[in-house]
Amino acid sequence: MDELTTARSLFGSSLGFHIIFATLGVGLPFMIFVSEIAYQITKDREYTLMAKRWTKAQAILLGVAIPSGTIVAVQMSLLWPKFMEWVGQVIALPFQVELFAFFLEALFMSIYVYAADRLSPLLRVLSVFFVALGGSASAVLITSANAWMNTPAGFDLAADGSVINVRPLEAFLNPSFPSAALHVLVSAYMTGAFVVSGIAAWRMLKGKQDEALYRYHRKALMLSLTVGGLMSLATAFNGHWAGQVLHENQPEKLAAAEGLFETQAYAPLALGGIADLEEGKLKGAIEIPWMLSFLADNRFDAVVKGLNDFPRDTWPPFYVHTLFNLMVAIGSLLILLAGFAWMVRWKRGKAPMPRWLLWVLTTTGPLSVLAIEFGWVFTCSGRQPWTVYHLQRTAEAVTDAGGLLTWFVLFISLYLLLAVATVWVMRAYFRRRPLNEELAALHSGKGREGESLG
Amino acid sequence: MSNAILAISIIWMFVFMYAILGSVDFGAGFWGMVYGRLKDNRAGALANRFLSPTWEVTNVFLVMLVVTLVVFFPSAVTSLALALLLPGSLVLILLTIRSALMVFAYSAPRFQNALSIVSGTTGLLIPALLVLVLPVVAGGFIDPADGRLLTGKLFSSRVTYTYLAFGLASELFLSAAFLADYSREAEDEEAYLVFRRHAIWLGPLTLLVGMVTVLSMGPEAGWLRANISENSGWFLASATAFLFGYSAYWWKTKRGQGAPRIAFTAFILQFVLASYAYGVSHLPYMIYPALTLQEGITNPSIFRSLLISYAIGLAILVPGFYLFWRLFLKDKRYLNRG
Ligand code: HDD
Ligand code: HEM
Ligand code: HEM
Numbered sequence: 001m002d003e004l005t006t007a008r009s010l011f012g013s014s015l016g017f018h019i020i021f022a023t024l025g026v027g028l029p030f031m032i033f034v035s036e037i038a039y040q041i042t043k044d045r046e047y048t049l050m051a052k053r054w055t056k057a058q059a060i061l062l063g064v065a066i067p068s069g070t071i072v073a074v075q076m077s078l079l080w081p082k083f084m085e086w087v088g089q090v091i092a093l094p095f096q097v098e099l100f101a102f103f104l105e106a107l108f109m110s111i112y113v114y115a116a117d118r119l120s121p122l123l124r125v126l127s128v129f130f131v132a133l134g135g136s137a138s139a140v141l142i143t144s145a146n147a148w149m150n151t152p153a154g155f156d157l158a159a160d161g162s163v164i165n166v167r168p169l170e171a172f173l174n175p176s177f178p179s180a181a182l183h184v185l186v187s188a189y190m191t192g193a194f195v196v197s198g199i200a201a202w203r204m205l206k207g208k209q210d211e212a213l214y215r216y217h218r219k220a221l222m223l224s225l226t227v228g229g230l231m232s233l234a235t236a237f238n239g240h241w242a243g244q245v246l247h248e249n250q251p252e253k254l255a256a257a258e259g260l261f262e263t264q265a266y267a268p269l270a271l272g273g274i275a276d277l278e279e280g281k282l283k284g285a286i287e288i289p290w291m292l293s294f295l296a297d298n299r300f301d302a303v304v305k306g307l308n309d310f311p312r313d314t315w316p317p318f319y320v321h322t323l324f325n326l327m328v329a330i331g332s333l334l335i336l337l338a339g340f341a342w343m344v345r346w347k348r349g350k351a352p353m354p355r356w357l358l359w360v361l362t363t364t365g366p367l368s369v370l371a372i373e374f375g376w377v378f379t380c381s382g383r384q385p386w387t388v389y390h391l392q393r394t395a396e397a398v399t400d401a402g403g404l405l406t407w408f409v410l411f412i413s414l415y416l417l418l419a420v421a422t423v424w425v426m427r428a429y430f431r432r433r434p435l436n437e438e439l440a441a442l443h444s445g446k447g448r449e450g451e452s453l454g
Numbered sequence: 455m456s457n458a459i460l461a462i463s464i465i466w467m468f469v470f471m472y473a474i475l476g477s478v479d480f481g482a483g484f485w486g487m488v489y490g491r492l493k494d495n496r497a498g499a500l501a502n503r504f505l506s507p508t509w510e511v512t513n514v515f516l517v518m519l520v521v522t523l524v525v526f527f528p529s530a531v532t533s534l535a536l537a538l539l540l541p542g543s544l545v546l547i548l549l550t551i552r553s554a555l556m557v558f559a560y561s562a563p564r565f566q567n568a569l570s571i572v573s574g575t576t577g578l579l580i581p582a583l584l585v586l587v588l589p590v591v592a593g594g595f596i597d598p599a600d601g602r603l604l605t606g607k608l609f610s611s612r613v614t615y616t617y618l619a620f621g622l623a624s625e626l627f628l629s630a631a632f633l634a635d636y637s638r639e640a641e642d643e644e645a646y647l648v649f650r651r652h653a654i655w656l657g658p659l660t661l662l663v664g665m666v667t668v669l670s671m672g673p674e675a676g677w678l679r680a681n682i683s684e685n686s687g688w689f690l691a692s693a694t695a696f697l698f699g700y701s702a703y704w705w706k707t708k709r710g711q712g713a714p715r716i717a718f719t720a721f722i723l724q725f726v727l728a729s730y731a732y733g734v735s736h737l738p739y740m741i742y743p744a745l746t747l748q749e750g751i752t753n754p755s756i757f758r759s760l761l762i763s764y765a766i767g768l769a770i771l772v773p774g775f776y777l778f779w780r781l782f783l784k785d786k787r788y789l790n791r792g
Contacts, residue, residue, distance in 0.1 A: 064554055070516065081534075092760060095525060104774065107777075108774065110508070110511065111507075111777060113507075115507075118781065165755075399535050414550060
């Protein structure tokens with residue numbers, strides 16, 4: 001691998017790793033918040049137990065989210081110093097403000113985890129709220145930076161290429177920011193919810209003997225499927241908007257995502273298939289006539305630009321077509337699945353859910369995490385060869401320092417180690433606090449109110 | 455005041471805050487290792503109790519420092535990234551292992567032993583790597599031809615090791631002084647005496663190593679040494695603050711021997727004065743001789759928007775910090791927990 005490829009692989013894997021924990025750090029606090037609300041509505045105390053157990057899981061995940069985020073932030077400067085010069089000159093604001101969001105989350109997470117027993121109920125709810133707010137805010141802010149890389153705005157270039165007339169707020173609110181920020185948020189809420197569904201379905205398969213446990217997990221399942229279903233619907237609608245923003249602002253990315261070579265009106269939507277660069281054709285795809293034009297601009301006669309209109313050396317890599325298809329497929333599948341599971345629950349009433357359905361539902365968590373990964377790699381790789389769209393090539397942004405391969409190997413090993421350790425700690429932790437004991441304590445009224453989360 | 459000076463003052467403030475918080479945090483890890491492994495030792499337990507809730511917040515200060523540097527001095531990033539890839543990446547790996555274990559050990563006690571060793575050793579290694587930035591930006595260790603770090607020269611130079619020694623001595627000194635005060639607050643006289651003893655031998659040592667560091671600066675950093683001797687007034691004031699604080703360990707108070715709160719406060723003042731003087735001596739260079747502040751500063755409109763964001767951010771966060779301080783550094787129920 002040359003140094004540029006190594007730098008890209010190293011950075012891509014660091015982000016790919018961080019994003020798992022970061023997305024859950026946005027999605028889980030939202031679920032915790034929802035179950036607190038569910039408790040307020042139903043007065044069923046099992047929802048507070050859910051909130052409590054999810055908080056513990058979230059506290060463990062944070063132990064990886066924070067250091068991996070620190071890695072990403074520092075590597076951004078270490079690996080792409082010339083991109084960071086752009087950042088500093090134009091899009092500094094979200095990076096800076098994000099730190100305040102981190103402080104908010106870090107402060108209140110410590111308070112919530114280590115001091116829960118000394119807080120008044122109001123302060124406790126407020127702490128969770130601030131944790132959730134901090135997570136969501138940091139996602140929106142970092143997305144602003146990423147959106148700016150896709151649709152740079154808020155400055156002018158002087159004749160000598162230097163940056164002048166910087167308008168920080170305009171850079172922050174760049175053209176793709178609104179759709180992207182909303183998409184990242186709702187997809188994170190959706191992922192947090194489906195991860196909960198996946199685990200609940202798994203527990204229902206394993207723990208069928210105990211009626212109380214089964215009911216507890218079914219409640220968690222139905223709650224999370226509701227949130228996940230609604231959020232995946234929102235994700236799809238909002239993804240449609242994101243696609244239209246691509247049509248306007250990054251036509252070659254949309255063309256690559258759809259495998260479209262010829263510019264045309266009444267463009268078909270291509271599902272699957274593999275792009276053949278030599279022949280300039282998409283092979284083996286199922287085409288839905290006129291659909292792409294309609295998706296891109298709400299009109300069947302809209303002209304969608306094909307790749308042949310762009311210089312060959314600015315074409316994004318072709319696997320982004322597959323990534324995009326997979327993301328959309330997962331999104332659509334999960335909407336259907338959540339709807340179907342609700343229908344079954346409604347039809348069957350109190351009778352147990354069919355085992356095959358539970359098996360299928362265990363995949364919702366992993367699938368939505370995969371969709372997140374596909375989506376991010378799509379937006380970053382689909383921007384290639386640019387780091388800043390039409391302004392700075394990735395090859396111009398990379399550091400001149402050599403020897404990156406060693407670091408790549410070291411960091412990958414570190415991520416593997418952390419992934420294994422996280423799973424292990426989760427299991428050890430929840431094994432020490434079995435659900436049946438906590439449930440029994442809850443119902444005998446000895447629920448240790450105000451116990452610190454230790 | 456020019457934008458560049460205002461910006462570097464803000465960065466200086468974060469460097470300073472991270473130096474103090476980091477010293478206390480990493481130092482507590484080290485003391486936790488030394489004492490935590492003996493059963494029933496209050497000193498170790500105390501150090502670890504302080505560590506549990508605070509490392510996250512300390513970590514944000516590190517990120518804050520990096521981000522602030524990038525946003526205010528974007529053109530410094532290219533040269534710094536090149537020079538600091540090695541120490542920077544090492545710090546990241548160590549920091550990740552440390553932070554993850556910190557949380558894991560809290561959730562799965564079986565990690566307790568591993569944590570105490572890891573947080574102890576990384577508690578020495580991370581500050582050592584971080585302090586390497588100082589000799590690097592002072593000149594002589596960056597290859598003028600391609601801008602890369604002269605690793606061989608860096609690790610064979612005497613001045614590098616004096617910086618290292620200074621970094622470690624001040625880390626351990628500050629954390630001992632802090633923990634002495636913290637144990638007094640927790641009404642744990644036994645732990646107090648342990649940390650007081652360490653502060654007493656580490657204090658003069660730190661001062662001594664600091665002086666040796668300045669004296670042994672190489673020819674490339676001659677400009678810095680010259681500036682430092684011009685600012686010797688500040689360093690004298692710093693030494694005075696130290697002597698005052700040091701004497702407080704022998705004051706007789708109602709709560710026993712010594713006044714650790716006064717001592718620690720004076721030591722902070724000592725570090726404020728000394729690092730201010732070091733910072734002023736470093737002007738006008740960010741990286742000698744490649745980059746001055748004036749060349750590095752970002753454009754005025756971004757600069758202004760950043761200042762506004764600081765004002766708003768601080769207004770929101772100050773109450774949070776206050777609550778945090780009340781709960782973990784002041785609340786007897788937390789301090790005295792078994
Ligand atoms: C659970 C995850 C998930 C799911 C099910 C979907 N997405 Fe998505 N998508 C993301 C998670 C995501 C993401 C990871 O959050 C991205 C990456 C960058 C971004 O802004 O959001 C993204 C990016 C992204 C982009 C690129 C934006 C850009 O590069 O500027 C488009 C056009 C879509 N999505 C469209 C869709 C459509 C039409 C979907 C139909 C269901 C869909 N997404 C489902
Ligand atoms: C869409 C992508 C991302 C999302 C949703 C996201 C979200 C999060 C969340 C929720 C946390 C935990 C915050 C805390 O508790 O303090 C976190 C940590 C962090 N993230 Fe990300 N992040 C993303 C990408 C990035 C990128 C690209 C960077 C670097 C530029 C970054 C830098 C960080 C840092 C530095 C931390 C640690 C903060 C600390 O020290 O507490 N993140 N991120
Ligand atoms: C969080 C999930 C993300 C993932 C999984 C991800 C993934 C990737 C991948 C795979 C690459 C290499 C692209 C290639 O070489 O084909 C890349 C590049 C990059 N990404 Fe992202 N990315 C994420 C979010 C972000 C965000 C939020 C930012 C900015 C704030 C960002 C900034 C960059 C930069 C600067 C590069 C290097 C230059 C480039 O290749 O364009 N990424 N990312």
